[in-house]
Amino acid sequence: MADERTKPPHNEASAVPAENSWPTLMKRDGDELFDHYRHVLEKLGNEKGLFGLIFNKSQNKFQDPAKLRRLIVDLIDKENWSVMSADVKGDAYEGLLEKNAQDVKTGAGQYFTPRPLIAGIVDVMAPKPGDTICDPACGTGGFFLAANEYIRHNPNMTRDEKRKLKESTFRGCELVQSTARLCAMNMMLHGIGGDELPLVVADSLAGDPGDRYEIVMTNPPFGKKSSTTIVADDGKVARETEIIERDDFWATTSNKQLNFLQHVKTLLKQKGRAAIVVPDNVLFEAAPARPSAASCCTSARFTPYCVCRPVCFMLKVSKPTFFSSTRDRPVKHRGRRSSGSTIYGRTSTSR
Numbered sequence: 001m002a003d004e005r006t007k008p009p010h011n012e013a014s015a016v017p018a019e020n021s022w023p024t025l026m027k028r029d030g031d032e033l034f035d036h037y038r039h040v041l042e043k044l045g046n047e048k049g050l051f052g053l054i055f056n057k058s059q060n061k062f063q064d065p066a067k068l069r070r071l072i073v074d075l076i077d078k079e080n081w082s083v084m085s086a087d088v089k090g091d092a093y094e095g096l097l098e099k100n101a102q103d104v105k106t107g108a109g110q111y112f113t114p115r116p117l118i119a120g121i122v123d124v125m126a127p128k129p130g131d132t133i134c135d136p137a138c139g140t141g142g143f144f145l146a147a148n149e150y151i152r153h154n155p156n157m158t159r160d161e162k163r164k165l166k167e168s169t170f171r172g173c174e175l176v177q178s179t180a181r182l183c184a185m186n187m188m189l190h191g192i193g194g195d196e197l198p199l200v201v202a203d204s205l206a207g208d209p210g211d212r213y214e215i216v217m218t219n220p221p222f223g224k225k226s227s228t229t230i231v232a233d234d235g236k237v238a239r240e241t242e243i244i245e246r247d248d249f250w251a252t253t254s255n256k257q258l259n260f261l262q263h264v265k266t267l268l269k270q271k272g273r274a275a276i277v278v279p280d281n282v283l284f285e286a287a288p289a290r291p292s293a294a295s296c297c298t299s300a301r302f303t304p305y306c307v308c309r310p311v312c313f314m315l316k317v318s319k320p321t322f323f324s325s326t327r328d329r330p331v332k333h334r335g336r337r338s339s340g341s342t343i344y345g346r347t348s349t350s351r
Helices: 022-026 028-046 048-054 065-076 086-101 113-126 143-151 159-167 175-190 256-267 291-293
Strands: 134-136 169-176 200-201 211-219 227-231 237-241 268-281 309-317 331-336 342-346
Touching: 022 028, 022 065, 028 048, 028 065, 028 200, 028 237, 048 175, 086 175, 113 143, 113 268, 134 143, 143 159, 143 175, 143 211, 143 291, 169 175, 211 256, 256 268
Parallel strands: 134 169, 134 211, 169 200, 211 268
Antiparallel strands: 227 237, 268 309, 331 342
């Protein structure tokens, strides 16, 4: 695509160094192509910005030079990828991600939030042009794509709002390098991103990044405790629990979901809003922080989207609200506390 955009009618300068450009692959064959392709991957992986993120630690998985040559010359080069709309390229890539997520052997599903769930959350949050949107556990970027699609269909967007939507609306953080690569490619193929890299590879819970957003939507990694595996000199394996201590957190705990809940609260601007997918143990099993977490909630509703019964948590800083759900245990009004807040509980069921 970078090579296509150097030609009419685009006539743009290529962001890819000339010695690693597409034509250098086209004119080689056999072992020479194999060696050059490997060097191209290494050099692009050392670049800064989007190229470095996408190509970092990438490897040549081909065993047969003839198949690599056929892919480059007969398949990829025959298409005009720049003319093809972002919707077509993006939908094709999303389809590959979803297919990979359905393969339980790869474990990819933990980074791929079901798109119907994302669409429902985005519809509830209703992002507007000009909003800044963050996902501190962005996975393959599903929330960004759905929010981008939702906003860009606004018929009253100005030129500046369209530019901001493309270049500076979204900000993501992802712990796993290979998953961040998928997210970067996904966003690029959907036409999202400018000169500034829209995501970073880092541990979101390590500290307060300092930036604040109108909207945070995220599906943080499940798992009750954070821990580190330690292998001793004698080969014995031990696990050491990681407790996150931050000045902006209301509770110190090793519970991942509660830590992400506290982190998201930090990320929000005044009157900001958030939607978080968490398992239902956040309010019922997190004893150290349970009172503080529950105090954020003025109402509750439980509606699962899969068999593991997670909870969808919606938070608004100035007026916190909570939505969660479970199909087999509907919520029932239980009365009011002395403070005036409403008490809700999950009822039993005949099933």
